[in-house]
Amino acid sequence: MSQTTTFLLVLLGTVAWFLLPLLPAIRELLWPTDIAPLRVADRDAANVALFAQGFRTYLHRQLEFLPTDTPEESVGVLPDRTPYVRGRRLPDSLLDEARLEGGLDRLVVLTGPATLAGGETFLRELYASRGFAGGPRGVYRAVLGDAGITLGPGTLVLRWVHARSDLLVGNGSLLSGRASADQAIRLGGEVGFDRLGARTIIVAGGASLPDLPAPVPEPFIVPETGSRVVGDHLRVEGDLHVPRNAVLTGNLVVTGKVAMGPGAHLVGSLKAHQEIELGDGARIDGAVVSRTTVTSAFRVAMGGPVVAEQEIRLGPGNTVGLQHRPTSLAARRIELGIGTTIHGLITASEGGVTTKLPE
């Protein structure tokens, strides 16, 4: 073998060795497998009823394509091979199946008002075109109701539930995923949730709560030391305590903790780098934002949005948002006191819960 050949072989080997790690790159360049634009997240983010809307569209399309001679009361498979049952009520045999350990593995379409005894498990979606009342300890993958929906105590919803009018949720239930209603959601005690959306979301027990006497407003000016105006807000370095019944006007940014005394009123928005504590009857007209937690006492009112990067704990009888000005409440963990009313959207990314109702 000549020196030239040896040189060329070594050169070839070196080039091949160098190109070896590039083979996947060259292959992807010449025969792309992943070249589409990245899918962007858009409409799903804020629409709490998105899945319910998608299911409604899906179901109508599937039912449209059923053979024309399919009776109103039928058990079979939809055009996409999903097993279903349709009728004014569930046949007893299928109710029995739903109460067995495995549950009912059929999409359920109820065309009449229905009330279940309790203990059923539905492994696929349930659609009720009239009122629907589930019994205690029901398990649902997802429920869509064109009228009101009542879920008994101890109900478990795995993905979503949406009611065209009101959604009533019994004590000790768990609403995983999204729960929404076009009108109101009424939650019992110790109800767990992730995302809730409705014009009005009410935690039971409000009727037993007393009213607070109207506060006597007292003007309050934040001390100039340690504070300065930044654009359209006042920035306070350190902690801030707002005295009882004090009234402040303007937006506040506080780099420490904020404690608002009972009856204090902020006509503006509040941001704190640390905890926010709101006393009985305190009121904030605008947004409330904390990098840690927001804790409110009795009958506190907030215009919203209310955002805490860790936790929100609302005391009894709180109000967030207004009927005509719905808003958002968002934190990793949220606790809602009895008699609390929220207008709009609640998101607890690590889970929320209502407090236990008094005996």
Next chain:
Amino acid sequence: MIGAILVTVLAAIVAVILIYTIRHYTFTINRLVGQHRQPYVDIGVADWPEVVVLVPAHNEAKVIGGMLDALLEQDYPPDRLTIVPINDRSTDATAAIVDRYAAAHPGRIAPFHRTDGVGGKAAALRDAAANFGGQVHLVFDADYLPGQSLVKQLVAPFFDPEVGAVMGRVVPHNVSRSLLTRLLDLERAGGYQVDQQARMNLRLVPQYGGTVGGVRRAAVEAVGGWSADTLAEDTDMTYRLVLAGWEIVYQNRSECYEEVPENWPTRIRQIMRWTQGHNQSLWRYWWPLLKRPGHLRPGLVLDGLLLLGVFAVGPLLLVGWGVAIALFFMGVIPLHGFVALLGITAYGTLGNFAAFFEVATAARLDGTLGRIRILPFLAFGFLVSLVSVSRATLAQIFLPRPRQPRQWDKTERYRGDNGAAPKVHQ
């Protein structure tokens, strides 16, 4: 003597590169194991404020129609959203298209035509912003394609009274057009998914990027309005807001499609423009930042300084390589460790505008594992960037621009002439 000086210079350069390496590894590890911070993403329902969307446009006939269509389809309350296409002395059909849209949508589109004054995006923004109210001013480049909820997503953080500016994520939609577009897609992913989001997570300085984002009008007015004498009004605004005590928010979920350069000459011009604009901000703000106003945390100041210096690192690296070679031929051998360190960290740290490991991490987070295979080709893009950034920096230092009105230095557009938006995923 000369050898000792060169050794000192090289050691300093290696130290700087190492600092950037640590910074990028910190960001990457944060994105892999840290907590994702997006506090405002769940504000989906609210009493939305009045918003003005500013779309600076100079000869954007190919794309402006698509942009206006997308803005008209926003799910934001129409009575609180004013769309302002800023036609800055266009010589193509931009003005006619904008006027046609305004006539077809009275009360929703309010065109702003500029016929004189200082040229460029910054000046156009300054003039237009002064003519419109609203609490929030969003700014989009004309080639962008916002999804239906994007305006709401970008406005949501402004409920926090401390937030002065918000930046969304830029996602290329013309990925499949060339190797360059594919590389830019990777680079954008690393820059936004990892770099920007990590800075958001760590409460550092996410950069307001000026193309898919917005500012609080009161904040902009409080810091003196848009600067017309800069090539990077976004970086300039970022630092003025930070120095004044405002918070910049990056929202990774607020994604918007853009059109990236499809050929290298356009890309090189873009890099050079960015370099000169960013370096302007470096000269202006390194000292005010270093003096550290009392409200700024040391970590935030450090990150701000490092962010200011990103475009200075390229030339520094080239100098480092030159010094290392010089030392080698001078026979100063003990430096081989330094040189190796310089080479390795330079490759791993700088990449183009996102380090290579950041790009790989972004692909993992995005779940786009197929496209990561072309990562080795980013080395080519890295060298192009290195040379372009260095050229622009040297030109800035040694060839000061004559004092003349700034002009638009536009990125070429590739979309169809009818201005219609291509079909994209929603």
